Amino acid sequence: MLIKVFWGLRALIYKFLFLKSLQFPAYMGSPVFFAGLSNVAVGRKFRIYPGWRIEVLDGGEVSIDDDVSIGQGFHLISIQNKLVIGKGTVISSDVLVTNSDHDYKMIDIPIYQQPMINKITQVGECCFIGSWAKILAGSVLGKQCIVGANSVVKGTFPDYCVISGAPAKIIKIYDAEIKMWRKP
Numbered sequence: 001m002l003i004k005v006f007w008g009l010r011a012l013i014y015k016f017l018f019l020k021s022l023q024f025p026a027y028m029g030s031p032v033f034f035a036g037l038s039n040v041a042v043g044r045k046f047r048i049y050p051g052w053r054i055e056v057l058d059g060g061e062v063s064i065d066d067d068v069s070i071g072q073g074f075h076l077i078s079i080q081n082k083l084v085i086g087k088g089t090v091i092s093s094d095v096l097v098t099n100s101d102h103d104y105k106m107i108d109i110p111i112y113q114q115p116m117i118n119k120i121t122q123v124g125e126c127c128f129i130g131s132w133a134k135i136l137a138g139s140v141l142g143k144q145c146i147v148g149a150n151s152v153v154k155g156t157f158p159d160y161c162v163i164s165g166a167p168a169k170i171i172k173i174y175d176a177e178i179k180m181w182r183k184p
Contacts, residue, residue: 011046022046029072036060039078043067043087048074055079060099060118071095071131081118086125092149097121097135124159144174 007027015022018037026042029050036056043066052074056062060078064085071093076083079100099121103114119138123129127141130149135141140156147153148164157163160174172181
């Protein structure tokens with residue numbers, strides 16, 4: 001219980017010193033690194049466990065809605081574009097979510113020196129992201145998507161689906177007509 005007091009105090013300090021906005025209650029474990037938190041807006045009942053790293057650069061924006069819980073070792077990168085995490089989402093430990101990627105077309109130039117490709121990335125409401133998953137630039141997850149552990153997600157996925165793999169593919173989808181999960 002005492003640890004939550006410290007995490008709540010950290011959230012209060014970050015609200016006034018670093019973040020664009022933060023609503024309470026909120027708990028924040030200790031970060032590894034952060035940059036650009038002034039472009040991060042966070043809703044109510046936000047929880048983030050220790051070891052997080054958030055980098056918001058070159059006009060990037062991050063919006064995290066209400067009731068989002070994020071596990072330890074979380075890494076978020078937002079460069080020159082928007083990144084949204086919907087309300088009620090649970091993100092397990094050691095997950096990467098980004099809206100940025102390096103171009104690699106010029107084979108005579110190292111990849112890290114090539115231009116960045118920045119696309120809006122959205123995680124829908126009430127999603128569950130398994131441990132070690134990677135949500136790559138331009139990905140859009142619909143409402144209540146479930147992402148399997150160790151998955152690499154790139155693309156657009158509809159509401160109420162289970163995706164898994166590297167690259168991630170739909171392995172189940174909810175059929176509203178029969179009110180059951182089915183294989184695609």
